Amino acid sequence: MPTASLLAYQPHDHDRCVVRAMQRAQSLCDAKGARLTPMRKRVLELIWQSHQALGAYDLIAALLQEGSKAAPPTVYRALEFLQETGLIHRIASLNAYIGCSVHKGPHMSCLMICKQCRNVQEKAHPELEQLLLQPAVLGKFLPEQSVVEITGLCPACQKAPIDCPTKD
Amino acid sequence: MPTASLLAYQPHDHDRCVVRAMQRAQSLCDAKGARLTPMRKRVLELIWQSHQALGAYDLIAALLQEGSKAAPPTVYRALEFLQETGLIHRIASLNAYIGCSVHKGPHMSCLMICKQCRNVQEKAHPELEQLLLQPAVLGKFLPEQSVVEITGLCPACQKAPIDCPTKD
DNA sequence: TTGTAAATGTTATAACATAACACTTATTTC
DNA sequence: GAAATAAGTGTTATGTTATAACATTTACAA
Structure with a gap:
C-alpha cells in the first residue's frame, strides 16, 4: 500500500487526487470568504491533472484549446489568487506551478x-x-x-x- | 567585532571582500584548469561589488556603460561558467546572482x-x-x-x- | 603554422511576467 | 429592485529574463 507521502511517484487513481483537491479548494474558499470563480477553478483543475509542474503558458495553451480566451494576465491573476489562498505553490527553479498537497495553513x-x-x-x-x-x-x-x-x-x-x- | 557570517549586514571594508573573492576565483580556476577570462573575471567583479543580488541585465547594463559590448548570451555564458565553478549562486526567487562566500566545494x-x-x-x-x-x-x-x-x-x-x- | 578547441560576438527569438485601461459580473446599500 | 461599489476578467501592449543558431576570434597544442 503506497504511503500518502509517495503518492506522486506511484500509479494511483489520480481522479481522486483531483476531486479531493477541488473539494478542499471549495471549502477553503468558503471559509475565507474568497471566490473560487470558474476561471480559478479551471486553472486549479488543470494544475491538478497531473503531479507535474505546469508553466503559466502551458495553462494558457490548455485553456485556449478548450475554447477559453485566456491571455496571460488572466492566468497569472488566477495563479496569484491560488497561491495566496494556499492552494498551489510556485516552483521558483522551474517557473512553474504545482498543487499544494499539504492540508493546513502556511507551512514550510x-x-x-x-x-x-x-x-x-x-x-x-x-x-x-x-x-x-x-x-x-x-x-x-x-x-x-x-x-x-x-x-x-x-x-x-x-x-x-x-x-x-x-x-x- | 563583526562575525564573518554577518558580514553582508555590517559596514565593512568591502574592497577586501572583492579582493579575496577574486584571489579565490583565480586559484580555484588554476586548480581546476579552468580559464578565468577577462569577461568572466569582470562579471565576477561586478557581482562582488556589493552584497546585493544583481540580475543578468544589470550586469549587461554595467558592461555597456564600461564600453564593453555585452549582449545577453555573453553574460549568460559567463554566469553559467561562474556557477559551474562554484563562484556564484543563482537566486531562483529573484532571477539574480550573488557571489558565493563559502570557500569549499559543492555545498548546500x-x-x-x-x-x-x-x-x-x-x-x-x-x-x-x-x-x-x-x-x-x-x-x-x-x-x-x-x-x-x-x-x-x-x-x-x-x-x-x-x-x-x-x-x- | 596550422589545426583544434574554447570562448566570444551577433542576430534573432523564445519564455515568463506585468502595466494600464476597458468592460463585465457580483455584492452591497439604500 | 435600482443604483452604487467592488471584484473579477478581457484586451492590448510591453517589460523582463533567457536561449538558439551560427559566425568570428582567441588560445593552446601538435
Whole structure:
C-alpha cells in the first residue's frame, strides 16, 4: 500500500487526487470568504491533472484549446489568487506551478522536483521549519517566506531514465 | 567585532571582500584548469561589488556603460561558467546572482534575501544538508541540486525600513 | 603554422511576467 | 429592485529574463 507521502511517484487513481483537491479548494474558499470563480477553478483543475509542474503558458495553451480566451494576465491573476489562498505553490527553479498537497495553513515544505519528468512531490517538514527559523541560523534576519526545492530524479526515472511512467 | 557570517549586514571594508573573492576565483580556476577570462573575471567583479543580488541585465547594463559590448548570451555564458565553478549562486526567487562566500566545494547553503535592499547573506549549513538529504525525508528520491532561500528583512532594513544603509 | 578547441560576438527569438485601461459580473446599500 | 461599489476578467501592449543558431576570434597544442 503506497504511503500518502509517495503518492506522486506511484500509479494511483489520480481522479481522486483531483476531486479531493477541488473539494478542499471549495471549502477553503468558503471559509475565507474568497471566490473560487470558474476561471480559478479551471486553472486549479488543470494544475491538478497531473503531479507535474505546469508553466503559466502551458495553462494558457490548455485553456485556449478548450475554447477559453485566456491571455496571460488572466492566468497569472488566477495563479496569484491560488497561491495566496494556499492552494498551489510556485516552483521558483522551474517557473512553474504545482498543487499544494499539504492540508493546513502556511507551512514550510520541501519540494522534490524530478528534472526528467517534472513530477513534484511536496513534503511537509516541521523539523526543517524549526531548523531554518532558529536564530542560530538566521541571526537577526527576519524571515517571511521560504523556498526549499530539491532537484533530482524521482524513483521511477531512476529506474527508467528514458521513459518515466509518470510522465505526461 | 563583526562575525564573518554577518558580514553582508555590517559596514565593512568591502574592497577586501572583492579582493579575496577574486584571489579565490583565480586559484580555484588554476586548480581546476579552468580559464578565468577577462569577461568572466569582470562579471565576477561586478557581482562582488556589493552584497546585493544583481540580475543578468544589470550586469549587461554595467558592461555597456564600461564600453564593453555585452549582449545577453555573453553574460549568460559567463554566469553559467561562474556557477559551474562554484563562484556564484543563482537566486531562483529573484532571477539574480550573488557571489558565493563559502570557500569549499559543492555545498548546500541557505540564502537569506532581504526583500527590501536585495542584500543576500549566505549561510553554509551542514545540519540542513544532513536533514534534507536523509532518506527519511527524501524517500527514494535521488537529489542533485538544492535551492534553499529565505526572503525577509535584513537587520538593517528592520531598523530603517525606508533607507537601508546597505542599499546601493 | 596550422589545426583544434574554447570562448566570444551577433542576430534573432523564445519564455515568463506585468502595466494600464476597458468592460463585465457580483455584492452591497439604500 | 435600482443604483452604487467592488471584484473579477478581457484586451492590448510591453517589460523582463533567457536561449538558439551560427559566425568570428582567441588560445593552446601538435
